[in-house]
Amino acid sequence: MSAGSFDFASLLAPGLPPPAPKWAAFPPYNFVGGHNDADQLPVDRLTAAANAVLTREGATLANYGLASGPLGYRPLRDFLVAKLGRDAGISCTADEILVTSGSLQAIDLVNGALLARGDTVVIEQETYGGCLTRFARLGVNTVGIPLDQGGIRMDALAAALDDLKRRGVRAKYIYTIPTVQNPTGTIMGEERRRELLRLADQHAVPVFEDDCYADLIWDGRRPPALYAMREGRGVIHIGSFSKSVAPALRVGYIVARWDILSRMQALKTDAGSGALEQMVLAEFCATHFSEHVPKLRRALRVKLETLMDALAEQFGTAAEFDDPKGGIFLWVKLPDAVDTQKLYQPALAAGVAINPGPEWSTDKSYGKSRMRLCFANPSQDTIRAGIAALADVCRREFGVPERIANVEQRARA
């Protein structure tokens, strides 16, 4: 048999996702994914942290799980106990934290512990695309709840939970990104959090809180975590260092009470997440996290303003958006004539990558003329040039924005 001729097709497991496309290179104007700001990456300090921790404890790499056991590197969990207490009001012990390979693994472990084909979950109508693809693959039904500027709408949530009850369906969880929502950038206020927890209690449905953007609020002030407001009862909380330090490190975590955390730990069959990145992060975070994050936030805010200015200049009134409360994304509404899934390919051909709205929404028609733009990674010049290129493609493909609208907009400004 010659090399490369073996036919796996007839052997593939059923239900596989389509084959992955081969990665070539990032497009010149890359507004997709959740990449971070390379200029803010604290490379020197991470290098020093790596040197220090390896010199001191490098020999523990001889053991699976270092000397910390399967929940993850103990000093990193100790840092999280202090940080979550200070910032999110969470009171937990190091044994209620499981370090994961990114918060995507945390999502997989939560889903692994709770979801079976045919189950139903309640989620925000606009939500993280990585969860939507997982639900589709797992054969799980989703009930999308519309958002407003304060996060999930409680009237709609109450109605959806009542409707499920009438149909004899108990949702497996309510998944929410309450603190700088992806993609809308909203923050759920404390009152609404209380109401959400009340409804969850009333229907005996747990809450799955994904807080990975909570460090990136412009003014640094956040409401208490849902987990904190229930001392963990009926709430699973996940977080990540991807947005606050670096996504390529692949370090996230789950905070949960032991009765359910122990079920997720049992599903984590990878013999531990990468130890070196946990050690380096713990060493770095102990002394530098609290000064690094505000600096990163300031840099992200500058980029967001550049993006909003560029959209106003190139699209005029044809691009509508709310100024997000933090994070790395802008959720943009284009005129109804624009189908962002049809825009995707011609935009890419012009070097511009966007996330089409339907991939970020349970309501595909609502998402149709919307798109998500990540502004963290491109430089300010790249943002300006990329938005100009995108406006050209939109004009060519969909006739919007009309040039005259922009001129009028700028004259008014």
Ligand SMILES: Cc1ncc(COP(=O)(O)O)c(C=O)c1O
């Ligand atoms: C809401 C949300 N949750 C989880 C993730 C996964 O992040 P990571 O696995 O890098 O921690 C992302 C990434 O963009 C996200 O937006």
